[in-house]
Amino acid sequence: VVAEIISVGTELLLGQIVDTNAAYLSEALAELGVDVFHRITVGDNFERVTAALRSAKARADVLITIGGLGPTQDDLTKEAVAEVFDEELALDEPSLRFIEELFARRGRRMTANNRKQALIYAGGRPIPNPHGTAPGALLEKDGKLALSLPGPPREFRPMVDGFVIPYLAERASGRRMILQHRVLRVVGIGESAIETRIADLVAGVNPTLCTLAHTGECHLRITAKAPSPEEAAALIAPLEAEVRRRLGEAVYGADAMDLPRTVVAMLRKRGRQLAVAESCTGGGLGALITSAPGAHYVFLGGVISYQNAVKARQLGVDRALLSEYGPVSAPVARAMARGVRERFGADFGVSITGMAGRGEPG
Ligand code: AMP
Numbered sequence: 210v211v212a213e214i215i216s217v218g219t220e221l222l223l224g225q226i227v228d229t230n231a232a233y234l235s236e237a238l239a240e241l242g243v244d245v246f247h248r249i250t251v252g253d254n255f256e257r258v259t260a261a262l263r264s265a266k267a268r269a270d271v272l273i274t275i276g277g278l279g280p281t282q283d284d285l286t287k288e289a290v291a292e293v294f295d296e297e298l299a300l301d302e303p304s305l306r307f308i309e310e311l312f313a314r315r316g317r318r319m320t321a322n323n324r325k326q327a328l329i330y331a332g333g334r335p336i337p338n339p340h341g342t343a344p345g346a347l348l349e350k351d352g353k354l355a356l357s358l359p360g361p362p363r364e365f366r367p368m369v370d371g372f373v374i375p376y377l378a379e380r381a382s383g384r385r386m387i388l389q390h391r392v393l394r395v396v397g398i399g400e401s402a403i404e405t406r407i408a409d410l411v412a413g414v415n416p417t418l419c420t421l422a423h424t425g426e427c428h429l430r431i432t433a434k435a436p437s438p439e440e441a442a443a444l445i446a447p448l449e450a451e452v453r454r455r456l457g458e459a460v461y462g463a464d465a466m467d468l469p470r471t472v473v474a475m476l477r478k479r480g481r482q483l484a485v486a487e488s489c490t491g492g493g494l495g496a497l498i499t500s501a502p503g504a505h506y507v508f509l510g511g512v513i514s515y516q517n518a519v520k521a522r523q524l525g526v527d528r529a530l531l532s533e534y535g536p537v538s539a540p541v542a543r544a545m546a547r548g549v550r551e552r553f554g555a556d557f558g559v560s561i562t563g564m565a566g567r568g569e570p571g
């Protein structure tokens with residue numbers, strides 16, 4: 210099954226809001242094994258929404274629109290879907306009653322344009338929305354499934370979890386596939402260097418392997434598609450072993466085991482303790498380490514030795530070393546690490562020195 214997501218809203222194009230709904234839906238669909246090859250974002254314009262829907266309809270089995278179900282003129286998603294599927298919109302009495310009751314409960318006057326929210330595809334049906342006024346709408350026609358979902362995340366997410374995913378799962382039962390990921394975390398080798406070592410593996414289809422550059426590290430994501438988690442894991446295991454064989458210790462962890470967690474876990478296992486001396490990071494390294502569960506066992510603390518005087522006084526860095534090599538140098542970094550290790554009684558001292566905050570205050 211191939212699905213396509215069409216996010217409708219000029220505010221998305223202007224960058225005023227981030228399309229968190231599409232990300233949420235993409236993740237849920239991936240988990241279900243539904244392929245999403247395209248995602249479209251289009252403004253609140255009838256012609257452009259219609260054009261987007263036509264191209265999606267030509268490519269995908271399932272079209273899922275986000276937003277534009279509200280009562281106002283610029284909410285035109287259902288009108289555009291109806292146009293593309295040559296379908297009528299008809300007033301859905303139960304939806305209208307639900308909206309009327311909602312207004313009555315809130316003690317607010319319902320304006321005429323709110324009736325628009327109860328318009329549903331004549332040959333389709335509404336999707337109940339317990340968290341808002343606008344129901345979603347569903348249409349099966351021309352061998353396609355069109356789902357129209359509301360924009361507000363607190364209405365959208367429950368509808369995805371409570372209706373869309375179960376509905377698609379039910380529809381696909383029998384030939385249901387799941388997607389399973391394994392993320393290998395790599396430090397010390399750049400993305401391009403990694404790629405040259407695993408290029409032949411990247412060409413695979415199931416499982417797939419791709420590299421993702423992150424700040425300070427690179428991730429290798431292995432994704433397998435299979436009818437069950439066990440079968441997916443069996444597809445992933447040999448590829449993971451081969452990647453690990455080629456990259457060796459550069460693969461420091463997997464999945465949720467990020468660098469701080471891995472460092473803390475390794476120290477804990479060995480019964481060792483760590484102290485840090487930081488200059489330009491201003492405590493950032495300590496913050497990273499203390500973000501990992503179990504840090505209190507292994508992390509003693511640190512010194513933020515931003516100025517040379519502190520490097521000298523608190524860490525015992527030789528002033529001659531500072532003037533000969535400058536504070537941003539390997540000899541000073543070594544002296545900082547040694548200083549903090551000795552003064553804190555740690556097994557390991559780690560130091561960072563570099564340039565930051567050199568400009569004039571604005
Ligand atoms: P709409 O149904 O298009 O009138 O959208 C109602 C509200 O939902 C907007 O004002 C946004 O705050 C929010 N919204 C709409 N689309 C999205 C989206 N794709 N992701 C996150 N929030 C959205």
Ligand code: MG
Pocket residue numbers: 217218219253276277283284360
């Ligand atoms: Mg809108």
